Amino acid sequence: MSPTVVGLFTGLLLGIAWVVGGFYAFVGTAVLGAIGFLVGKVVAGEIDLTPYLGGGSRRSR
Template identity: 55%
Template sequence: MSMAVVGLVAGMALGFAGYFGGFGAFVVVAVLGAIGFVAGKFLDGDLEPGDFFHSRTGDRDDRRR
C-alpha cells in the first residue's frame, strides 16, 4: 500500500473521530496511530531500539570546557 493511501486512511480515521467523538477522541486516535506507526516500523526492521536509546558519552565533558 502506498504512503498516500495510508495517509488518506489515517486522515479519514482522524476526521471521523473528530466529528463523531469530539476533540478527545481525535487526540486518542492520533496518539494510537503514532504508536502503531512506530510499532510497524520496528516490525518492518526500519527502526531499532538503539535508535531511541543510545548513550551520549563525551557530551557532558565537552559542555564543561
C-alpha cells in the same frame, strides 16, 4: 499500498473520530496511530531501539 493512500485513510479515520467523539477522541486516535506506526517500523526492522533499551552496550567476556 502507497503512502498517499495510507495517509488518505488515516486522515479520514481521524476526521471520523473527531466528528463522532470530539476533540479528545481525535487526539487519542492520533496518539494511538502514531504508536502503531512506530511499532510497525520496529517490527519491520526500520527502527532499531537497542541503543535506547541498553541492549547495545553489553560486552561479551
